[in-house]
Amino acid sequence: MPISASVPIHLTRCSISAVTVPPRLESQLTIPVDLGDRSYPIVIGSGHTAAENDGLKSHFAQTLGDASHGVMIVDKAVSQTAGTSIQAALNGSLDRIDVIEVASGEGSKSIDQLASLWNQLLEAGTDRRSVVIAVGGGVIGDLAGFAAATFTRGLRFVQVPTTLLAMVDSSVGGKTGINLPGGKNLVGSFWQPHLVWIDTDFLNTLPDREYISGLGEVIKYGVIEDADFFDYLDQNIEAIIQRQPEPVQQAVAKSCQSKARVVAEDERETTGRRAILNYGHTFAHAIEVNAGYGVMLHGEAVSIGMQMAARLALDLGLCDSQLLDRQTRLLEAAQLPLTWADADVDAMIPVMARDKKVEHGKLRFVLPDRIGHVDLVGDVPVEKVRTAINACR
Amino acid sequence: MPISASVPIHLTRCSISAVTVPPRLESQLTIPVDLGDRSYPIVIGSGHTAAENDGLKSHFAQTLGDASHGVMIVDKAVSQTAGTSIQAALNGSLDRIDVIEVASGEGSKSIDQLASLWNQLLEAGTDRRSVVIAVGGGVIGDLAGFAAATFTRGLRFVQVPTTLLAMVDSSVGGKTGINLPGGKNLVGSFWQPHLVWIDTDFLNTLPDREYISGLGEVIKYGVIEDADFFDYLDQNIEAIIQRQPEPVQQAVAKSCQSKARVVAEDERETTGRRAILNYGHTFAHAIEVNAGYGVMLHGEAVSIGMQMAARLALDLGLCDSQLLDRQTRLLEAAQLPLTWADADVDAMIPVMARDKKVEHGKLRFVLPDRIGHVDLVGDVPVEKVRTAINACR
Ligand SMILES: NC(=O)c1ccc[n+]([C@@H]2O[C@H](COP(=O)([O-])OP(=O)(O)OC[C@H]3O[C@@H](n4cnc5c(N)ncnc54)[C@H](O)[C@@H]3O)[C@@H](O)[C@H]2O)c1
Ligand SMILES: NC(=O)c1ccc[n+]([C@@H]2O[C@H](COP(=O)([O-])OP(=O)(O)OC[C@H]3O[C@@H](n4cnc5c(N)ncnc54)[C@H](O)[C@@H]3O)[C@@H](O)[C@H]2O)c1
Ligand SMILES: [Zn+2]
Ligand SMILES: [Zn+2]
Numbered sequence: 001m002p003i004s005a006s007v008p009i010h011l012t013r014c015s016i017s018a019v020t021v022p023p024r025l026e027s028q029l030t031i032p033v034d035l036g037d038r039s040y041p042i043v044i045g046s047g048h049t050a051a052e053n054d055g056l057k058s059h060f061a062q063t064l065g066d067a068s069h070g071v072m073i074v075d076k077a078v079s080q081t082a083g084t085s086i087q088a089a090l091n092g093s094l095d096r097i098d099v100i101e102v103a104s105g106e107g108s109k110s111i112d113q114l115a116s117l118w119n120q121l122l123e124a125g126t127d128r129r130s131v132v133i134a135v136g137g138g139v140i141g142d143l144a145g146f147a148a149a150t151f152t153r154g155l156r157f158v159q160v161p162t163t164l165l166a167m168v169d170s171s172v173g174g175k176t177g178i179n180l181p182g183g184k185n186l187v188g189s190f191w192q193p194h195l196v197w198i199d200t201d202f203l204n205t206l207p208d209r210e211y212i213s214g215l216g217e218v219i220k221y222g223v224i225e226d227a228d229f230f231d232y233l234d235q236n237i238e239a240i241i242q243r244q245p246e247p248v249q250q251a252v253a254k255s256c257q258s259k260a261r262v263v264a265e266d267e268r269e270t271t272g273r274r275a276i277l278n279y280g281h282t283f284a285h286a287i288e289v290n291a292g293y294g295v296m297l298h299g300e301a302v303s304i305g306m307q308m309a310a311r312l313a314l315d316l317g318l319c320d321s322q323l324l325d326r327q328t329r330l331l332e333a334a335q336l337p338l339t340w341a342d343a344d345v346d347a348m349i350p351v352m353a354r355d356k357k358v359e360h361g362k363l364r365f366v367l368p369d370r371i372g373h374v375d376l377v378g379d380v381p382v383e384k385v386r387t388a389i390n391a392c393r
Numbered sequence: 394m395p396i397s398a399s400v401p402i403h404l405t406r407c408s409i410s411a412v413t414v415p416p417r418l419e420s421q422l423t424i425p426v427d428l429g430d431r432s433y434p435i436v437i438g439s440g441h442t443a444a445e446n447d448g449l450k451s452h453f454a455q456t457l458g459d460a461s462h463g464v465m466i467v468d469k470a471v472s473q474t475a476g477t478s479i480q481a482a483l484n485g486s487l488d489r490i491d492v493i494e495v496a497s498g499e500g501s502k503s504i505d506q507l508a509s510l511w512n513q514l515l516e517a518g519t520d521r522r523s524v525v526i527a528v529g530g531g532v533i534g535d536l537a538g539f540a541a542a543t544f545t546r547g548l549r550f551v552q553v554p555t556t557l558l559a560m561v562d563s564s565v566g567g568k569t570g571i572n573l574p575g576g577k578n579l580v581g582s583f584w585q586p587h588l589v590w591i592d593t594d595f596l597n598t599l600p601d602r603e604y605i606s607g608l609g610e611v612i613k614y615g616v617i618e619d620a621d622f623f624d625y626l627d628q629n630i631e632a633i634i635q636r637q638p639e640p641v642q643q644a645v646a647k648s649c650q651s652k653a654r655v656v657a658e659d660e661r662e663t664t665g666r667r668a669i670l671n672y673g674h675t676f677a678h679a680i681e682v683n684a685g686y687g688v689m690l691h692g693e694a695v696s697i698g699m700q701m702a703a704r705l706a707l708d709l710g711l712c713d714s715q716l717l718d719r720q721t722r723l724l725e726a727a728q729l730p731l732t733w734a735d736a737d738v739d740a741m742i743p744v745m746a747r748d749k750k751v752e753h754g755k756l757r758f759v760l761p762d763r764i765g766h767v768d769l770v771g772d773v774p775v776e777k778v779r780t781a782i783n784a785c786r
Contacts (some may be wrong), residue, residue: 112512116506122575150543153570153581154661177546182515188546236459268547 032266073144075136080389137163138170145176149191164214168255216299220256280305286348303336312388313367434441439638466537468529474704530556531563538569557607561648609692612721614651679741696729705781706760
């Protein structure tokens with residue numbers, strides 16, 4: 001994974017149609033996700049869903065031209081905003097769009113909600129010429145994506161993420177699924193969307209805390225595989241926090257590009273490459289479980305987890321202190337938490353030992369050696385893990 | 394689809410290990426299912442599961458060598474017979490085999506049963522190094538296969554079919570799924586097994602009516618794409634009905650080979666080729682719905698449906714009367730029903746019009762022009778359909 005892997009910037013501006021499109025579309029970016037016959041574009045803009053633009057319609061026509069029926073599965077919290085815009089923007093693209101509203105929150109990623117969706121899809125007359133349009137955060141994307149993956153053994157679907165986390169992470173890469181009472185994301189499919197449509201204007205209604213939390217994953221991409229992006233974030237973090245359209249769009253695009261690169265190398269988590277996306281996540285998972293799900297937002301736990309991981313890497317002699325310092329400064333500037341006062345190392349270690357990245361009881365971590373590069377490190381002494389956790393209290 | 398497509402007989406005898414294997418293994422046949430990196434073997438024998446043979450163990454080692462944990466999902470009706478044999482034959486192949494018994498019958502292909510399986514897989518400590526082993530008829534194969542497809546986004550699985558229908562049809566081709574209250578097989582995945590293990594001795598306990606019903610699908614393969622196989626069945630139908638191991642094994646192998654050929658050309662039902670497997674099924678589906686599910690067995694309905702389809706083809710001038718005569722004689726010799734006294738054409742047509750093979754209200758049928766060859770025929774006049782149904786009352 002040489003640093004140069006992050007240099008070619010594949011953001012392709014929609015210059016072909018630059019003459020006819022309205023001004024706001026000028027900055028529309030398209031990130032291709034390269035997965036053979038499952039390839040698809042991520043189209044990113046600000047305000048480009050507005051009904052006077054034909055952007056969504058023309059992308060729909062290109063990728064889903066023969067679809068005749070849409071089922072929009074939408075988070076109640078954005079049904080009147082993003083939901084309504086998407087419906088208006090698709091006016092004429094489909095014979096009919098049915099709308100299914102789903103209650104907000106992680107609780108909707110359940111068997112009952114899934115079963116209810118399946119039955120509603122049937123009632124709506126859904127068949128293989130239908131397309132599912134998921135509008136919401138990661139909860140809706142995961143749930144609706146899994147319903148699409150399984151109804152009549154697979155429907156095409158479109159992701160319209162409305163949280164920052166969903167824009168930079170959950171809507172890209174094809175992981176869909178639900179939770180069981182016994183654990184998160186235990187059931188699901190790898191099922192790629194046909195199109196990811198990102199309008200950063202949908203973030204306008206997102207609460208600050210959710211927005212900031214999403215920045216945890218954004219910064220992660222800089223550390224794990226894109227040093228240039230880390231520099232960009234360093235220089236523009238203020239503007240990003242202020243939600244200025246241009247830098248937000250750039251941050252989303254670079255994050256998607258980073259995730260798309262990793263996913264293209266390891267679509268189904270078989271080569272191990274995809275594991276680098278879990279930087280900070282073994283710690284974060286233990287933090288979330290110990291704090292109780294929902295107390296700490298995911299990106300907040302990831303921020304603290306990355307701090308623990310960087311300290312561990314430093315302690316193991318894998319990186320220098322400059323890496324930790326730069327990461328600390330950027331996370332702090334992003335207003336993310338760096339420590340967790342309640343961290344209880346004796347409670348966290350057992351959770352980490354049950355984590356998927358543990359093989360035969362040995363602790364494994366994704367650890368950085370420089371900004372823009374991480375490795376999967378096995379056989380980490382548990383004492384060093386304890387020290388890293390305690391250093392972040 | 395030239396007749397010659399059916400001529401090369403790819404049955405590969407296990408001659409490599411012919412010196413060391415016990416006598417009964419001599420006639421073990423392997424049919425490869427050719428699906429790129431999802432390819433797998435169907436291994437067919439009689440009594441080759443017996444613990445003194447290493448057949449299953451060695452195939453397991455070849456295809457699933459790194460699996461450490463098995464979950465056998467087994468139909469209660471065969472738990473003490475086939476289930477116990479499989480467990481014994483796998484002794485030593487896995488660190489541990491957990492057993493989950495499922496109630497017999499179509500009712501088990503439900504959301505509730507699926508949810509219960511997911512939770513039981515979790516309790517059994519199932520992870521990506523686990524393998525699911527489905528032992529039973531099509532109900533268990535479809536249900537367990539779908540649980541395998543979705544638990545932790547995909548576990549490897551082995552099909553051990555114990556009904557004739559499952560051996561020749563449902564265990565091959567990767568369709569898995571469950572029913573919704575509103576309709577059959579509405580939810581599922583395409584998920585290929587890593588191995589299909591067929592021991593025709595498992596048929597010994599199968600009730601006659603179930604066995605005969607399975608022959609409906611067997612004869613179907615002869616009509617749709619293997620004229621030589623049709624001839625073979627013609628000559629051996631008595632021995633097959635008497636369940637003589639050698640001809641039963643041949644009939645199963647040729648059927649699997651036929652299905653495997655079609656599936657290899659159209660894994661996910663996208664090219665249309667897979668539709669030929671539905672010969673007789675548009676009629677059969679209407680018969681099953683009108684009779685009430687469970688009254689008529691599936692293969693019985695398929696037998697009558699094939700008769701209706703052949704009559705329709707004759708009436709449309711697509712085939713000669715010899716085709717109908719030969720099909721009639723073979724189905725009759727197989728003790729399958731040829732007519733349905735209660736057929737109500739006014740009740741059947743509306744069901745057929747809702748069938749998936751109907752596009753925009755026009756009736757489409759898979760119809761033969763000669764033994765060994767069928768075509769998808771659109772725009773069939775409804776009057777001719779009525780005549781064909783009425784001729785089979
Ligand atoms: N599939 C993947 O690869 C992947 C990756 C990471 C996370 N996830 C999953 O994503 C989920 C978390 O995603 P999330 O953080 O987006 O959570 P979420 O979907 O619950 O959204 C967070 C909150 O914001 C609200 N909301 C959404 N969009 C809004 C908007 N524009 N304005 C105002 N409120 C809005 C929602 O109603 C919810 O209350 C988890 O279930 C996680 O497992 C999946
Ligand atoms: N996946 C596919 O491609 C595909 C194709 C065709 C049918 N199917 C599905 O398969 C199912 C029908 O399969 P089926 O006919 O095997 O039904 P089934 O699984 O219900 O088995 C029929 C009956 O035989 C019993 N049984 C099974 N093995 C036995 C044995 N060896 N001895 C005694 N009793 C035994 C069962 O308990 C059941 O009562 C349907 O749900 C249908 O939708 C799937
Ligand atoms: Zn994350
Ligand atoms: Zn059938």
